[in-house]
Amino acid sequence: MRILLITQWFEPEPTLKGLMFAKELQRLGHEVEVLTGFPNYPGGKLYSGYRMRPFQHEVLEGVPVLRVPLYPSHDQSGVRRALNYGSFAVSAAVAGLLLRRPDVAYVYHPPATVGLPALVLNALKGVPFVYDIQDLWPDTLAATGMLEQQAILNAVGGWMDRVYRRAAGIAVLSPGFKERLIGRGVPERKITVIPNWTPENEIVLPEPDADRARELGFEGRFNVVFAGTMGKAQALDTVLDAADQLRGDPHPRFVMIGGGVEVDRLQASARARGLSNVDFLPRRPPSQIGEILALADALLVHLKDDPLFEITIPSKTQAYMLAGKPILMGVRGDAARLVEEAGAGLTFAPQDAEALARAVRELAALPPERLADLGEAGQRYYHQHLSLREGVRRFAEVLERASVGGTAYLPFKRLLDVTLSLAALTVLGVPLLGLAMVIRSRLGSPVMFRQQRPGRHGQPFTIYKFRSMTDERGPDGVLLPDARRLTPFGQFLRSSSLDELPGLINILRGEMSIVGPRPLAMEYLRYYTEEQMLRHAVRPGITGLAQISGRNYLPFSRRLELDVEYVRTLSLWTDLKILLRTVGVVFSKQDVSRGESVAIVDDIGLGRGLHENFFKE
Template structure:
């Protein structure tokens, strides 16, 4: 690491972080991380793993753009009080992040199912890439076998990782004992070291030392020489996140036996590139390992298929290109967000003052909406903001949830009641957007936030509307609002982007007040809502 950072003109600022939750040590680590970030002043903070995400995320809030790389869900691996602690820690780490990069689609899906992350806040880029490992020289492999006491044809189950209970080592040892009943000459090769301070450390050590056929290579600087010794690799952890060791093993052509976690679905295709087994089930683990050892042709077939799968989906070049593009996107967002600081100051002052003055009336209005239109009172929708970055926009609801006999929602025109029309005509439904303005998702003045699905429909000029934060009101709103055609709206938006100034914003705010009082340009003729944008068609 020191050599790499020296070549890249980067710096290392070490911050010790304990793996397990420890309040005293974690507070100390948080302080050290905060000081490190203050010293380094990063534009983007990328934190990974649960504890780094928690500590680095909290400290990284000051850096404005913390990115949390979600490698796994530890809360699903541990039950009871410890599991609840992990769940809270995951939620805090995720809440601190501007975006969450999930290392695999399956992990993203599981995080969404658990309600940990809104869909719009996640992106899948991949955390690493892997190249095919070069074949080892036969004499080196033979030397390695001799040093470990392994004969050339001896079947070997391989494991790479921490020798700890959380890694499923007890289940692996018990499964290996069952394997030995049918494959007496099988060996279990453990590449890794004990975690002396981990829960159950004494039990793990005793199981390993008292089980014949277990060979421990210890902690090694390079794992690659050990892959040629293995027949199959086992990953018995209930949860470990996205395993780079599994990628490397697959890149060497080894079949994998993995517990059926969310992350496994992106590493192993059950029946094609390896085997799934239930977590915490030594019998199922033993059965899969026995199949791999007694049917070398099938194991070889799955290993070759796994190699092809990994090379297709986890090439380093593809992963690095995705990360580079994403960082460029974030840097662009940060650059645009720091322009016109006086505008941001005005947004904070006006939105904060508005919430203080209108807080109680808004609560009363919310109660009335709840009574007349039902709940939830707030309408939430993901909209594209500055640089197209998604955010959740808040508005008061203006429609009921009335459904027809078939269970489908009735048309908008039917569900938009007289009270809902009043909220829209007076723009009272827009008041919750003051929260978006205070948070920095929106501005008092700017192009109105449209739908995410419109983004690919913009031409190059129209896309420039995202060079500024979307607004509570804008130049298009004071020049016709929803009575304008889409082309006219975009032209007004572009004029604002190209001519924006503090004086223009004040002018638009005053014009907006007049428009609201006169209830001008609320909707297109005959429409309960504005017509949908279908793209600009060349004439």
Template sequence: MRILLITQWFDPEPTFKGLLFAQELRRQGHDVEVLTGFPNYPGGKVYPGYRVRAFQREVMDGIPVLRVPLYPSHDQSGAKRALNYLSFAASAAIGALFLKRPDVAYVYHPPATAALPALLLRLLKGVPFVYDIQDLWPDTLAATGMMERPAILNAVHRFMQVVYRNAAHVVVLSGGFQTRLIERGVPPEKITVIPNWTDEQQIQLTPPAPERLRDLGLQHTFNIVFAGTMGKAQALDIVLAAAEQLHVQRPEVRFVLVGGGIEVERLQKEARLRALENVLFLPRRPPSEIGELLQLADALLVHLKDDPLFAITIPSKTQAYLRAGKPILMGVRGDAAQMVEAARAGVAFEPEVVAALVQAVERLILLRADQRQTMGQSGQTYYWEELSLTRGTAAFVQIFSRVARLHRSGDSVKRAFDLVAAAAALVLLGVPMAMLALVVRRYLGLPVLFSQIRPGQNGQPFTMYKFRTMTDDRQPDGTLLPDSRRLTPLGRFLRSSSLDELPGLFNVLKGEMSLVGPRPLLMAYLPRYSAFQARRHEVRPGLTGWAQINGRNALSWEEKFNFDVWYVDHRSFLLDLKILLLTVMKVVRREGVSAVNHATMPEFLGTEKAQP
């Protein structure tokens, strides 16, 4: 299987879904290529040995990498950060077109804009993509203060809905993320939880030499290490306040803050003003050196702002801490705290509450050394059994394989044919459709178009368009008359001739429908399908389909669904051409327009039948 990794962050930048992930995918037997930018995170300056140019190809440990230009920046300026994200998205969208077509694309989020090249590949080449969400947009933008303008946040929200709708599958790092996406309309069956792993290759857990502890002034002290980005989301003022309190009652405690970020200078200045000798700042270290610092710790600290968003996330350092086998002080609510508790690996405390951090530190200090060691070993065992690179990558491969199978290479031909045929039909039929719209307006009234939310591929809702075929005539109590009384002679003609379906060509052009596929039914039917029947949503719905040329509305629901699923398993370009030809013949003969004794198809109420 050919897999394209689309990620703005890649080695030598610090990222755990970078080269390590690519190597493990290759070890498990897959061809991998990477589309990324020039390394500049987290400092916002291009790394030594690189310079921004049009394109740069390189091979990293056997993995081909295409780097595309971007505006390097990662400071507090929202405008500059946006330019950084958008410049990568634009150049990656161009670069993606020059790569050999993969079977599936993987998109690492953040930033959300990294989805743009994947959307383009899906539109032009029919490449399905799996979207891996590490934080929620626009929620994170607002929570971290990066962007506060409602209009921009709303625009980002709309863009995210487009991404969710077009992604073949969505992967999230926690159950909380999954719940939030379901609330936003993403079908549950389209979401899988795969917790993150850590850099098992570069992070070497080598115990520090005694002289190393002495040089850092950390001998005979209780060392609490925070390793990672120090930004606004981490809210590390709590560390300074706790250090101030513990300085008197627990003079052996040392807080060691390791890393970079936009808050480092301010925190250092504040620590000097308070004369906090029990807080040590160390510069950012490469992954190959961070293991030593984790090993000199007696406890490892995780902390985020007390924001509802962070209650459903799991900071990436959590996995590194679990693997390190040290007790964890978890200052994050929700999923992260639950993970530490499930692993019996540390103490959770209320975020941004100084007294809670102080009490958690006291609790760990009062434990015996062997009790803290057992706590760390429990976390380490939990990591290898639940969160390891091998386990996580295997879960991704299962998703990639399923997605690639459901979007075979023939689907790209199908999509290209849909685009060309729909566009040509709209050009040729534009005038007749306009005249038909005038007739509908004259005899049936406004609106000319009937629009309704229907389930598309993977059950994702979209707005389907048809010409109106019924009046809005109502009974004295205000309820609509039965379909048979509202369906006028004009409406019957439009349905029997299938002219009412012509506006659906716009849905085909937008990629929401195909010319051929199972007909989109009602959203209310989704929970009524058996597992077998629900497979009809594995492909785009169509203007016509295998069921339509085998009986249309004269079929029972069970028969119709059996034909739909047969099409999903046997679809091909030649079969589509056959269905289109037979559809024309059916329309000319006007066969199967309505179910027996019904003006339209009766409501589907569910069935006990799971398969034919």
């Protein structure tokens, strides 16, 4: 499988889904190429050894990388940040079209603008993509205060919804992210939870060094280490408040190591309060943090008490687990559940200094062997569920599924759909209006049948068809069986496929194609196997391989098999053969059933008489 990684940040910049990710995909036998920008993160300055140019090809440890120009910036200016994100998106969109077509693209988010090159590749070269979400935009932008203008937040939300609709698959790092996306209308089957791993090659814990421990003040204390960014989201005043409550305890000590906008203020506050049990160490690169983790007795994770963070698993959690030290987790929701499931430490309510102080005292009172058990449990859980190899293996499966149905023919297929449907509506516009009037007089109003159906990647849409049944009811006011309401005129509409003609509107809207698997009822989705779900890898069609192979008399399981076969063999030649055979089937009225079987099998009757074993033929 040929995979294109689209990410604004890549080595030598600090990034999680970077070179390790690419090399592990290569180890699994895949061909990988990277599309990224010139390195400037996090300082906003171009790295030494690089100069901005239109394109730069390089190979990093066997991984081919194409770098494209961008506006280097990463400060507090919203305008400059937007230029940074936007310039990469435009450059990558252009460069992606010049690359050899991949089977599938992997897209790392944030920023949201990285969706642009993915959408361009999808529209112009038919490349399916998997969207890996690390931050929920616009939720994160609002929660962190990066953006406050509601109009802009709404625009970002609309953009994200468009990206989600077009993505063949979506990866999220926690169950809470998945639930949030489902609430926004993203089909559940499109979303896969794959927790982040940590840069395993950088977490190296040296043997304990008594002299070094004494030098850094670790000797004779119970050292709780916070390592990482100290910003507003971390709400680390809680740590200072807890330290204040622990003044009388001789052993607990907080060690704060890292950088961030809050470091200076926190240091000044600790000095002003005379907190001798809080020490700040200068920021270190990840490759040198192992020494501090090795000396720690417990490792602290903390975020402010915000609903958004209940669905977040801070990246340092995995590093702490791999380090094999007990964890103090001050984050609600998914992160707390992870630590509890692993048996790797204690959880406490965020921004609750008393709860943190109590948890520190509880850990400090445990014997060394019990602390070691907690650390080993976390380490074991990491290797079983969160490791690089496990995560990349699952990503490879998602990418493999997403690649099915992707072909360079798709953009041309879409062009044909638009051209032919426009021509058909132009020629048939007046006759269709006349037919609509006849339908209203003979079958009633409304003339159109509308129903939610799953489109490409399972995304719901409203299908349009001419109605073919009356609204006749019995004495009790209940609709009569479908066979009673299907009049000879309605049967003629179905056998001639005239009832399908309003589907041309769905084609123009990009929801359907002329040829493709028929869109069935939404409630059927829960019955599909993974193999059968592949029928949704392409746009559904008005006609398809199943429709020319037996129509209503074809066993349902066989219809699904033919739909998957169509997706796997998609080509212009396949579509032309299906269209030619469709003409013959329609004019011969071949394999069109009447009566109760129509209520169960025909598309209009879906969902009104489905028995339990219908999908078990």
